[in-house]
Amino acid sequence: MAELRIEDIIKPENIVFKKTKLFTDKPLSYCPGCGHGVVHRLVLEVIEEMGIEAETIGIAPVGCSVLAYEFMNIDMVQAPHGRAPALATGIKRIHTEKFVFTYQGDGDLAAIGTAETIHACNRGENIAIIFINNGIYGMTGGQMAPTTLPGMQSSTSPYGRDVETMGHPMKITELVSNLPGTRFVARHAVHTPALVRKTKKAIRKAFENQKENKGLSFVEVVSNCNSGWKMSPVESNKWLAENMLPFYELGTLKDE
Amino acid sequence: MGELRLMKGNEAIAEGFIRAGVDAYYGYPITPQSEVMEYLMLEQPEKKTGMVVLQAESELAAINMVYGAACTGKKAVTSSSSPGISLMQEGFSYIAGSEVPAVVLNVARGGPGLGDIQPAQSDYFQSVKGGGHGDYRQIVLAPSSVQEMYDFVSIAFDLAYKYRIMVLILSDGAIGQMMEKVVLGDQIPRMTNQEIKDKYDSWAITGRTPGREHNVITSLDLDQENLERHNHHLQAKYREIVEKEVVFEEYAIEDAEYLMIAYGTSARICHKAVQLGREKGIKVGLFRPITLWPFPDKRIKELSNQVKGILSVEMSAGQMIEDIMLAVESKIKVEHFGRYGGVVHSPEEVVIALETKIIGG
Amino acid sequence: MAKVRGAIVVDVERCKGCEICIGSCPTDVLRMSVDVNGKGYHYAYMENPEACTGCVNCATVCPDTVITVYRIKVPS
Numbered sequence: 146m147a148e149l150r151i152e153d154i155i156k157p158e159n160i161v162f163k164k165t166k167l168f169t170d171k172p173l174s175y176c177p178g179c180g181h182g183v184v185h186r187l188v189l190e191v192i193e194e195m196g197i198e199a200e201t202i203g204i205a206p207v208g209c210s211v212l213a214y215e216f217m218n219i220d221m222v223q224a225p226h227g228r229a230p231a232l233a234t235g236i237k238r239i240h241t242e243k244f245v246f247t248y249q250g251d252g253d254l255a256a257i258g259t260a261e262t263i264h265a266c267n268r269g270e271n272i273a274i275i276f277i278n279n280g281i282y283g284m285t286g287g288q289m290a291p292t293t294l295p296g297m298q299s300s301t302s303p304y305g306r307d308v309e310t311m312g313h314p315m316k317i318t319e320l321v322s323n324l325p326g327t328r329f330v331a332r333h334a335v336h337t338p339a340l341v342r343k344t345k346k347a348i349r350k351a352f353e354n355q356k357e358n359k360g361l362s363f364v365e366v367v368s369n370c371n372s373g374w375k376m377s378p379v380e381s382n383k384w385l386a387e388n389m390l391p392f393y394e395l396g397t398l399k400d401e
Numbered sequence: 402m403g404e405l406r407l408m409k410g411n412e413a414i415a416e417g418f419i420r421a422g423v424d425a426y427y428g429y430p431i432t433p434q435s436e437v438m439e440y441l442m443l444e445q446p447e448k449k450t451g452m453v454v455l456q457a458e459s460e461l462a463a464i465n466m467v468y469g470a471a472c473t474g475k476k477a478v479t480s481s482s483s484p485g486i487s488l489m490q491e492g493f494s495y496i497a498g499s500e501v502p503a504v505v506l507n508v509a510r511g512g513p514g515l516g517d518i519q520p521a522q523s524d525y526f527q528s529v530k531g532g533g534h535g536d537y538r539q540i541v542l543a544p545s546s547v548q549e550m551y552d553f554v555s556i557a558f559d560l561a562y563k564y565r566i567m568v569l570i571l572s573d574g575a576i577g578q579m580m581e582k583v584v585l586g587d588q589i590p591r592m593t594n595q596e597i598k599d600k601y602d603s604w605a606i607t608g609r610t611p612g613r614e615h616n617v618i619t620s621l622d623l624d625q626e627n628l629e630r631h632n633h634h635l636q637a638k639y640r641e642i643v644e645k646e647v648v649f650e651e652y653a654i655e656d657a658e659y660l661m662i663a664y665g666t667s668a669r670i671c672h673k674a675v676q677l678g679r680e681k682g683i684k685v686g687l688f689r690p691i692t693l694w695p696f697p698d699k700r701i702k703e704l705s706n707q708v709k710g711i712l713s714v715e716m717s718a719g720q721m722i723e724d725i726m727l728a729v730e731s732k733i734k735v736e737h738f739g740r741y742g743g744v745v746h747s748p749e750e751v752v753i754a755l756e757t758k759i760i761g762g
Numbered sequence: 763m764a765k766v767r768g769a770i771v772v773d774v775e776r777c778k779g780c781e782i783c784i785g786s787c788p789t790d791v792l793r794m795s796v797d798v799n800g801k802g803y804h805y806a807y808m809e810n811p812e813a814c815t816g817c818v819n820c821a822t823v824c825p826d827t828v829i830t831v832y833r834i835k836v837p838s
Contacts, residue, residue: 151811154769154832161768162821162831169615173826177803178780182825199608202473205619214617220606222472223619225495228465231457235466238453239425239475240594243608261465264458338786338819378780 165189167198169218176283178378180368181210183335184277187345188248189217191352201244202236204229206258208250209283227258230265233272244355246273251292252282255317259291262317269326269360273351276318276363279370280389287373291315294392299373314392318365322398328360330399334367334390336382347397359401367393404585410550410576411436413583414480414506417554419446422589424475425453427466429485432518433574434508437480450591460485464492464505471501472618474597474605476558480506482574483524484515487532493567494533497635498620500604502561504554506570508577511743519743520574520666525720528571529694536632538639539567540646541693543664547581555589560646564638565604571693573716575666575745648691649700653679657686659759660704662725663714664690666745671714674751685755693721698728705729710759714751715739734759764835768816772806773828779803783820783829789813792820 167189175181192201198219205213207226214221224232229247237245254262254276265272281299282288288301292314296305306314322330329351333344344366351362367389371381408416415437418426428438438456446452457463463479470477481489486507496503507528511521526532528541540560544550550572557568592600598607602616609615622628650668653675654660663671668689678685688704690697705711710733713722719737726735738754740746770791777799783806784792793809806829808814816833 149767149836151769151808154767154816154834155771156832159832159834160830161816161833162818162829164827164830168827172776175825177778177825178782179825182827183823186827199611201608202606204469211621214615214619218609218615220609220616222469222606222617223499223621224469225465225491228461228468228492231462231465232469232472234455234457234462235425235427235469235477236473238455238466239470239477240473240607260458261462264462336782336823338822341822378782379785382782 165193167193167218169216171215173216174212175209176372178369178371178381180279180335180366181277183341184275184344184366184368185213185216187341187348188246188275190345191349192219195352197244197352200242201246202240204232204245204247206247206249206253208253210248210250210277211284213248227253227256228261229253229258230261230270230274234265234268234270237270237272241271244352246275246352248275249277250283251276251278251280251290255291255315259317263321263324266321266361266363267324267326269328271355271358271360273355273362273364275348275351276365277368278365278393279368279373281370281373283370283373291317294388316393318363318398321363326361327363327399328401329354329362331397332365332367332393332395334385334395336369336385367395403587406583406585407580408547408583409436409578409580410547410572411508411578412440413547414550414554414570415440415444416585417551418478419444419450419452420586420588421554421558422450422476422591423452423478424591425455425467425470425477426479427455427457427463427477428479429457429460429463429481431482431485433510433577434480434482434506436577437506450588452591460488461491464489467503467505468492468496468501471496471503472606474601474607476591478504478506480508482508482510483512483521486524486527490533493539494535494537495620496567497537497539498535499618500565501618502558502565503567504557504561504570505567506572509571509573511741517743518574520716520745521741521743522573522665522667522716523718523720523741524571525693525715525717528569529696529724537635538694539569540642540695541569541571543571543691543693544576545665545668545689547576547579548583550576551583551585564642566638571665573666643695646692647695647697647699649697650689650691652687652689654686654688654704656684657707658684658709659755660686660688660708660711661714661751661755662688662690662701662711662721664693664721667714667716667739670746670748671751673748674755677748677752678755681752683755683760696724696728698724701725701728702730705733708733710734710736712755712759713737714746716745717741764837766815766833767836768814768831768833769811770808770814770820770832771830774799774805775801776826776828777803777805778826779805780825782823782825786819786823788817788819789815
């Protein structure tokens with residue numbers, strides 16, 4: 146048999162993976178290697194696969210993903226810092242038939258927006274919260290976050306996070322899993338293909354749960370911030386696996 | 402003739418929210434306006450009109466719930482009192498920047514800080530000058546009766562949608578707590594989702610309708626030239642509002658040689674003070690701004706050609722007086738009188754102030 | 763038994779050269795280009811295309827979704 150040429154493989158009928166059409170044409174503004182891009186894609190793939198783009202309202206936070214609405218071709222609003230769960234509540238309560246999700250980073254969700262996060266979870270708002278934990282404030286230039294690990298350096302903990310004076314990293318996902326209003330709480334990661342697939346399943350569940358009026362679904366994604374961590378993307382993923390994951394253990398914390 | 406009821410100001414406005422076809426009320430308790438949410442919870446409007454009522458975890462959350470709902474084209478409202486309104490300023494600025502329609506009620510109390518729970522008008526600056534960050538305005542309506550608490554709800558929403566702007570109803574603890582008879586209008590039906598789509602699909606985030614680009618509501622624009630253009634657009638809108646939407650009321654103005662300018666509770670007191678003054682032979686009239694922003698400065702300027710002096714009567718240390726002085730351009734004497742920190746002046750005190758500060762001064 | 767052959771197409775101008783795809787490839791297909799794209803990034807390409815099985819791993823971890831994956835079954 147004649148040798149198969151690449152051109153024989155690269156044909157439209159042979160496509161097994163392509164970019165979801167729910168991305169806009171704008172290139173992502175994230176740094177090379179940033180996990181945000183993967184999670185954006187997973188959210189959009191889930192929306193596309195469920196066929197709910199006309200029924201979905203997204204809420205962008207303040208932080209690196211403040212511009213998520215530039216890349217996601219769905220109706221979106223940009224929330225004040227930390228208030229995304231309040232906006233989501235305000236929307237979902239009068240649009241019970243819609244799919245509403247927030248997309249928030251660790252500073253937004255676990256520091257300035259702690260009250261909004263906890264109370265939306267406690268009320269059991271029928272929404273999905275997608276939470277990106279990269280242990281640092283990326284957008285403002287690598288300052289300490291509520292999730293920064295003990296000893297971890299940042300621009301506001303240049304000698305490492307001293308838990309005696311700077312407090313401990315907050316496991317807000319464990320915290321909200323204890324609230325009766327949350328129905329599905331999980332922590333995943335996106336630095337390997339297998340973990341990306343698991344994360345997508347969790348995000349899918351978070352959206353499916355809304356259809357069943359189950360209550361609040363909360364999916365944390367432990368991600369990298371190679372710029373803030375001052376590493377190459379590949380090194381940052383290795384560092385994540387070796388340092389973040391022992392503290393932020395992956396898995397489903399709650400599924401009711 | 403509509404339905405006649407005896408109601409507190411806070412109850413009347415709550416009923417006004419229901420009958421105006423409001424979709425959602427999100428609030429947080431604070432004296433002296435807690436009756437607003439209490440009334441709504443008791444009335445259960447979700448069973449009558451489908452209106453949602455939710456007690457938020459803070460004023461910050463409440464205004465952001467309103468922001469979210471308003472972004473979808475729904476009629477959303479919150480209410481609070483001075484310290485809570487301070488907390489909401491972040492939301493006000495975002496609502497202004499992203500141009501969504503919303504209505505907020507402030508049943509003001511004495512300050513600064515936690516202050517007290519008695520009526521005050523010391524939130525004037527915060528209301529009309531913009532208490533949050535950035536160059537923005539909000540329309541401010543000042544009711545001076547329980548009837549106006551009710552009536553201003555529909556007016557506020559009409560303006561909010563006409564200009565995609567926040568309208569603040571600036572009341573105070575006296576009007577919120579007092580009972581008067583109110584004529585209630587008919588129930589206005591809530592807009593259906595389809596009606597909202599038909600009317601507001603150019604901006605509202607209702608889910609990306611097939612065939613259109615996604616709608617995005619944001620107050621962020623990292624390109625400074627674009628942001629300046631957006632600010633130009635906002636300022637043009639504000640100029641149009643100044644041109645078209647000024648509302649005021651006059652009493653005993655025709656032959657007036659002296660003028661009291663007051664709004665809200667203070668205007669009620671001045672109404673009596675004008676009568677007392679006239680009994681003493683003083684030709685005094687009352688000018689009541691109903692829109693505090695846009696401020697009726699043109700009419701005040703006209704009146705400054707007629708009268709010899711103006712007494713600005715406010716339950717504050719003197720805030721509205723600054724706008725009056727700008728309007729009269731130093732042509733005649735303008736003085737402030739008012740009790741504050743929750744103290745309400747009497748009509749007699751106002752007349753004495755007119756005599757000593759304006760006529761004799 | 764049918765053998766599986768794959769291939770990828772990289773959107774060169776949108777690749778940011780993060781190299782995460784390289785390590786995700788189970789058959790060691792990918793390398794970074796010596797050339798740079800319009801933004802100055804080295805981009806991923808198939809150095810060993812005959813080893814590609816179209817497993818989608820590279821596209822799965824790509825933060826910028828610049829990889830399109832193709833796969834066919836080839837009778838052995």
